[in-house]
Amino acid sequence: MHDGILLIVSAPSGAGKTSLVQALLERDPGLGRSVSATTRAPRPGERDGVHYHFLSVDTFRAELAAGGFLEHAEVFGNLYGTRAADVRRDCTPGRGLILEIDWQGARQVRACFPASVGVFILPPSAPELERRLRTRGTDSDAVIARRLAQAREDCAHWEEYDYVVVNDRFETAVADLAAVVGAERLRSRRQLGLPACLDGDLLAI
Amino acid sequence: MHDGILLIVSAPSGAGKTSLVQALLERDPGLGRSVSATTRAPRPGERDGVHYHFLSVDTFRAELAAGGFLEHAEVFGNLYGTRAADVRRDCTPGRGLILEIDWQGARQVRACFPASVGVFILPPSAPELERRLRTRGTDSDAVIARRLAQAREDCAHWEEYDYVVVNDRFETAVADLAAVVGAERLRSRRQLGLPACLDGDLLAI
Numbered sequence: 001m002h003d004g005i006l007l008i009v010s011a012p013s014g015a016g017k018t019s020l021v022q023a024l025l026e027r028d029p030g031l032g033r034s035v036s037a038t039t040r041a042p043r044p045g046e047r048d049g050v051h052y053h054f055l056s057v058d059t060f061r062a063e064l065a066a067g068g069f070l071e072h073a074e075v076f077g078n079l080y081g082t083r084a085a086d087v088r089r090d091c092t093p094g095r096g097l098i099l100e101i102d103w104q105g106a107r108q109v110r111a112c113f114p115a116s117v118g119v120f121i122l123p124p125s126a127p128e129l130e131r132r133l134r135t136r137g138t139d140s141d142a143v144i145a146r147r148l149a150q151a152r153e154d155c156a157h158w159e160e161y162d163y164v165v166v167n168d169r170f171e172t173a174v175a176d177l178a179a180v181v182g183a184e185r186l187r188s189r190r191q192l193g194l195p196a197c198l199d200g201d202l203l204a205i
Numbered sequence: 206m207h208d209g210i211l212l213i214v215s216a217p218s219g220a221g222k223t224s225l226v227q228a229l230l231e232r233d234p235g236l237g238r239s240v241s242a243t244t245r246a247p248r249p250g251e252r253d254g255v256h257y258h259f260l261s262v263d264t265f266r267a268e269l270a271a272g273g274f275l276e277h278a279e280v281f282g283n284l285y286g287t288r289a290a291d292v293r294r295d296c297t298p299g300r301g302l303i304l305e306i307d308w309q310g311a312r313q314v315r316a317c318f319p320a321s322v323g324v325f326i327l328p329p330s331a332p333e334l335e336r337r338l339r340t341r342g343t344d345s346d347a348v349i350a351r352r353l354a355q356a357r358e359d360c361a362h363w364e365e366y367d368y369v370v371v372n373d374r375f376e377t378a379v380a381d382l383a384a385v386v387g388a389e390r391l392r393s394r395r396q397l398g399l400p401a402c403l404d405g406d407l408l409a410i
Contacts, residue, residue, distance in 0.1 A: 176391055
């Protein structure tokens with residue numbers, strides 16, 4: 001049995017993070033996804049409690065003042081945060097919990113959970129990133145330009161993460177994420193006590 | 206492109222290390238296996254330069270005195286060692302080199318290569334280990350008893366390794382080893398310079 005794995009996944013907007021995490025979750029029943037709280041308005045199809053906990057600014061600030069957030073950040077004028085209670089409830093031995101947060105949030109979580117694992121997802125190139133942002137079709141040119149500029153800034157933080165995955169071929173990137181999770185489960189320092197095969201057996205000389 | 210990965214694989218005798226490493230090598234053309242030098246006599250089917258470099262005691266000691274070994278150990282009265290020149294030649298960027306050595310050798314290699322990755326392979330239980338040692342059929346009861354005692358001692362060092370893999374189902378254990386290699390290739394600190402997708406592109410603000 002390994003300890004609960006807190007997996008931080010960050011990426012610039014348009015790198016494909018959400019789809020990759022979704023595919024990983026479908027492949028691996030031992031993983032869950034933390035639902036962030038946010039003050040931004042839901043996009044079409046987004047449901048409260050599933051994609052985000054959609055909070056009013058007042059509610060968010062009250063929870064924040066009460067120390068209820070493990071990390072929080074303001075992005076494009078909206079607040080985002082991870083509730084500490086959710087992580088405590090879901091990141092349990094034998095399980096993994098995925099936090100989809102940005103590099104600012106990752107820094108805060110790393111400070112509280114040094115054993116957390118950080119993965120940064122990169123698009124294969126800047127032109128491909130722009131193409132993906134345009135294909136999504138929900139944003140104006142001005143928003144896309146702002147997102148591209150933000151993406152360049154975000155990418156500068158890739159070295160703060162334990163692993164870097166390039167999302168060129170989607171299936172390869174999912175397999176890469178699965179390998180990271182698989183390997184982290186095998187880490188000696190994550191084993192709670194002795195591996196079962198050693199317990200009172202091989203080590204009993 | 207990642208730096209050369211030096212993968213140390215250790216296990217008690219009979220845990221299935223050699224078969225697992227062989228299966229991993231067949232799956233992954235990016236990996237090679239270091240051929241150790243030894244003074245022990247070849248077993249049936251073992252070829253010089255393939256399974257081991259079979260050396261006389263005098264030759265081994267001369268190379269050792271000249272600083273030619275990265276690690277060496279005496280096991281059951283025989284000398285075993287890894288030639289430093291072989292590792293320098295084969296552990297190159299983009300590749301991985303597997304060293305099958307014991308915990309004593311692993312300690313020596315770790316001291317020279319802190320970025321090396323250690324995997325300890327465990328059998329599922331002591332009775333199963335004994336069964337495997339007997340099935341091999343090449344050793345007498347006295348040798349098997351000595352190997353079992355040695356196995357218990359070896360297993361006590363599992364925590365010195367980065368990862369622990371239990372060889373219960375063979376295919377699962379091979380997949381576990383593959384996940385470790387796959388994840389290590391994605392480590393940020395192993396990337397030589399920027400990932401290609403960032404080079405003069407996304408980071409050019």
